[in-house]
Amino acid sequence: MADTLIQNDMNAPAWKGGDVPYKASYGKMMMWFFLITDTLTFSAFLAAYGFSRFKFEDIWPVPEDVFTHFPFLHGEHPLLFVALMTFILIMSSVTMVLAVNYGHKKEKNKVIMWLSFTIIGGFMFLASQAWEWGHFIHGDSGGVQLKNTEVVHVYNDNRRSSIYDIMGVDSHDGAHHHFELNDFQEKFSSNSDLYIRLANRTFLNHDESINYLNTNANQVLLGANLKNNEYGHALFADYFFFITGFHGFHVFSGVVLLIILLINTIKGTYERRGHYEMVEKIGLYWHFVDLVWVFVFTFFYLV
Amino acid sequence: MSDEQNGSNWWIWKVFWILLGLTAFEVGLGMYKPNFLVETIFLGTKLLNHVFIILTLVKAGYIVLVFMHLGFEKSTFKWTILLPAFVLVPYLLFIILSEGAHAYLML
Structure with a gap:
């Protein structure tokens, strides 16, 4: 079947392009070579993440403490939202295979239909990622940064306690909040149920916590940016923004390519050309985006 | 197929x-x-x-x-694509991750 897509003249002499040792067209092969380079790029990013995680093993934030929320649902649902994002991307990969499949059969209308579904899946993923970033940047329960830049969290009865609640403020009232360290320490001291968890996940009791904060605390952190974040080590948020951002940029590029592909299919460009190989090539890129997400999902959220 | x-x-x-x-x-x-x-x-x-x-x-x-x-795809093509990843990625991970564990112990 792949043979029908080869554009080289098979009867030409070897030095005029007659030899096609890989039985794959030039365009498809070059897409694969690009994907190898991209594989190595993403491998380097994830390896760098792994380096920092091993280096700061005892104080690195646990992902399931960070990604615990689902739109419109209250309470903690670790992994649920990223599982949904994974489902969306796998689903859009399936619709892409179907589009490629109908492209081989030159069924234009079905290619248009499945490409449209793929584009919708791409937009749904991007929207989910926007929500995820928004939530990550806004923050969840807040943390206290120490003078040595480690981050400690407030606990109450074995559960993480929100600094917003302690300060008596609604975290989602739309205002930009900032808490002075002194005010926080005052409220913290007056509630004897509260205690802190250090960055290395050991707990102090209430009185030890007060003394510890008096000597070591630097500022109250709410949310995340590139300089510091409430979840823990500054590099954690940096890698989060960089790796999921770079992947999201790939998804965005993929959606743009798919839209161009859809327009050309509707205009009949590929029907006139006699084959739908372009659908196959863009499809390779789209599956690669899904492939990368499978690894990001494992190494950023599960491990 | x-x-x-x-x-x-x-x-x-x-x-x-x-x-x-x-x-x-x-x-x-x-x-x-x-x-x-x-x-x-x-x-x-x-x-x-x-x-x-x-x-x-x-x-x-x-x-x-x-x-x-x-x-x-033709198996020569398949391995042209897969081998660089199979060789370079484990190598990269081995070097970088063992270095990370070393840095944790030493620094």
Whole structure:
């Protein structure tokens, strides 16, 4: 079947392009070579993440403490939202295979239909990622940064306690909040149920916590940016923004390519050309985006 | 391949269900964390993480070989694509991760 897509003249002499040792067209092969380079790029990013995680093993934030929320649902649902994002991307990969499949059969209308579904899946993923970033940047329960830049969290009865609640403020009232360290320490001291968890996940009791904060605390952190974040080590948020951002940029590029592909299919460009190989090539890129997400999902959220 | 030619596309949906099932299984493991998988340490990390990595590689295999059609390409082409990744990525991981563990102990 792949043979029908080869554009080289098979009867030409070897030095005029007659030899096609890989039985794959030039365009498809070059897409694969690009994907190898991209594989190595993403491998380097994830390896760098792994380096920092091993280096700061005892104080690195646990992902399931960070990604615990689902739109419109209250309470903690670790992994649920990223599982949904994974489902969306796998689903859009399936619709892409179907589009490629109908492209081989030159069924234009079905290619248009499945490409449209793929584009919708791409937009749904991007929207989910926007929500995820928004939530990550806004923050969840807040943390206290120490003078040595480690981050400690407030606990109450074995559960993480929100600094917003302690300060008596609604975290989602739309205002930009900032808490002075002194005010926080005052409220913290007056509630004897509260205690802190250090960055290395050991707990102090209430009185030890007060003394510890008096000597070591630097500022109250709410949310995340590139300089510091409430979840823990500054590099954690940096890698989060960089790796999921770079992947999201790939998804965005993929959606743009798919839209161009859809327009050309509707205009009949590929029907006139006699084959739908372009659908196959863009499809390779789209599956690669899904492939990368499978690894990001494992190494950023599960491990 | 023959299924593609006779117009059936059940194989696409089969792979979809496999990928979905594996992901659901991973999420389930991540939520409930069976004790023996968390407490057993193997090669410097939890056994659970090894399970995640193996399942991820299985998923990656299905995506690359079936969805990206590489399993049906000429084998010389297939290995031209796969070998650089198979050689360079484990090498990179070995160097960088062992260096990270070293930095944790030394710095």
